Amino acid sequence: MISYHESIAIKGIACAVPSSIELNADISDYSKEELDKIIGTTGIVARRVAKQGVKQTHLAEKAIEKLLNDNEVNAQEIDIVVVVTQSQDLTLPGNSFILQKSFGFREDCYFLDINQGCAGYVYGINIAMSLMSSMNAQKAIVVVGDIITEYIDSSDSYLKALFSDCVSATLLQSTADSNLSNFSFFQDGNSYDVIHANKDAEDSRLKMDGLKVFNFGLSKLVPSISEFIDSLSISIDDFDFFVLHQANKLLLENIRKRLQIPENKFIYSIGEFGNTSSASIPLSICEGITKTQLKGDKKFLICGFGVGLSWGIGSLQICDLNCSDLIEVE
Amino acid sequence: MMPSRESFLELFENQFENVKPGELTFATPLRSLSEWTSMQALIVLTEFNENYGITLNVDKYRSVQTIDDMYSLVCETLNTDD
Numbered sequence: 001m002i003s004y005h006e007s008i009a010i011k012g013i014a015c016a017v018p019s020s021i022e023l024n025a026d027i028s029d030y031s032k033e034e035l036d037k038i039i040g041t042t043g044i045v046a047r048r049v050a051k052q053g054v055k056q057t058h059l060a061e062k063a064i065e066k067l068l069n070d071n072e073v074n075a076q077e078i079d080i081v082v083v084v085t086q087s088q089d090l091t092l093p094g095n096s097f098i099l100q101k102s103f104g105f106r107e108d109c110y111f112l113d114i115n116q117g118c119a120g121y122v123y124g125i126n127i128a129m130s131l132m133s134s135m136n137a138q139k140a141i142v143v144v145g146d147i148i149t150e151y152i153d154s155s156d157s158y159l160k161a162l163f164s165d166c167v168s169a170t171l172l173q174s175t176a177d178s179n180l181s182n183f184s185f186f187q188d189g190n191s192y193d194v195i196h197a198n199k200d201a202e203d204s205r206l207k208m209d210g211l212k213v214f215n216f217g218l219s220k221l222v223p224s225i226s227e228f229i230d231s232l233s234i235s236i237d238d239f240d241f242f243v244l245h246q247a248n249k250l251l252l253e254n255i256r257k258r259l260q261i262p263e264n265k266f267i268y269s270i271g272e273f274g275n276t277s278s279a280s281i282p283l284s285i286c287e288g289i290t291k292t293q294l295k296g297d298k299k300f301l302i303c304g305f306g307v308g309l310s311w312g313i314g315s316l317q318i319c320d321l322n323c324s325d326l327i328e329v330e
Numbered sequence: 331m332m333p334s335r336e337s338f339l340e341l342f343e344n345q346f347e348n349v350k351p352g353e354l355t356f357a358t359p360l361r362s363l364s365e366w367t368s369m370q371a372l373i374v375l376t377e378f379n380e381n382y383g384i385t386l387n388v389d390k391y392r393s394v395q396t397i398d399d400m401y402s403l404v405c406e407t408l409n410t411d412d
Contacts, residue, residue: 034367038369041369042369158368210368211372211388211392215385218376218385219385250372250373250376
């Protein structure tokens with residue numbers, strides 16, 4: 001199934017990360033040779049790690065504040081807020097309620113909290129666009145990202161070397177231009193336990209079968225992206241940028257080569273920021289593409305994949321995207 | 331097309347930085363290779379995908395003991411995919 005949206009544009013993105021940087025080269029559990037292989041394979045040199053007690057909404061507030069200021073939009077103008085996270089501040093209610101209080105979003109604004117992981121940006125944008133069309137809304141904000149490191153056992157050097165914290169906010173606005181966007185989604189619930197955290201288990205932290213996740217990426221993503229592009233009757237050459245979830249550089253390079261995507265169109269943020277869960281696509285757009293490159297009408301292919309297992313692919317037409325400078329939070 | 335045993339062994343050896351050409355045999359246990367780590371397993375899996383166009387069954391991949399077992403798994407997967 002493919003969803004179609006028109007006359008809705010992505011206008012701006014702002015991302016907030018913790019200021020604290022951890023280097024994979026400093027992980028003490030591995031030899032120098034092993035660390036070189038980990039860094040070479042994953043592509044991850046540095047990660048951002050939130051201090052204990054920092055909540056998802058703390059980073060979200062910084063990102064939203066920057067997004068509203070840089071795009072000269074008042075919180076009262078926002079009609080829809082979609083929050084995609086696995087890092088709920090409270091068991092209930094969802095983080096959107098906390099963000100409404102922080103910014104004074106209108107009572108008749110539509111709020112939606114979604115539990116999704118690394119495919120979450122694609123889900124969030126698609127849902128926000130669907131809601132905007134059905135409600136004739138003018139402006140929406142999509143907040144995605146996690147304090148994913150809070151799920152990581154600090155003695156688990158394998159997972160510690162991968163994950164990093166970030167929350168992003170994206171502004172969507174209705175437009176007179178046709179501005180076509182398309183999305184396609186997939187889910188394999190048979191593999192729900194490949195990446196999971198069980199609050200009732202003795203050890204409730206994140207568990208991941210890295211080899212199975214990697215194999216899923218090798219087997220599913222290239223055919224799904226190829227079919228998606230074919231179904232739109234366009235080609236790889238029609239896209240200016242390819243922004244995939246930043247899971248692992250070895251996997252991403254495999255996908256890039258098999259789809260024959262030129263290196264200069266394939267965007268990375270994984271080296272300096274690691275795997276930032278659902279925020280990795282907006283973070284890569286802001287940190288992996290220069291402001292000059294974003295000028296004018298650009299076509300993006302985005303693809304998020306991970307927990308579920310789930311994966312989503314999107315084609316976005318974006319004109320003069322306003323990427324805010326990165327916010328670093330204590 | 332099935333890879334020859336010789337070309338398979340050469341491809342496998344080439345994935346290891348500290349292994350000299352001709353050092354490995356089909357009887358070599360993977361666990362005897364100091365470089366055979368979780369990261370190395372991803373590298374080999376990727377190499378098979380790029381060279382033979384296959385993705386291996388992870389549970390079977392994990393149970394492989396020797397390079398001969400690995401060759402058999404690759405051939406079995408190629409046969410199944412055909």
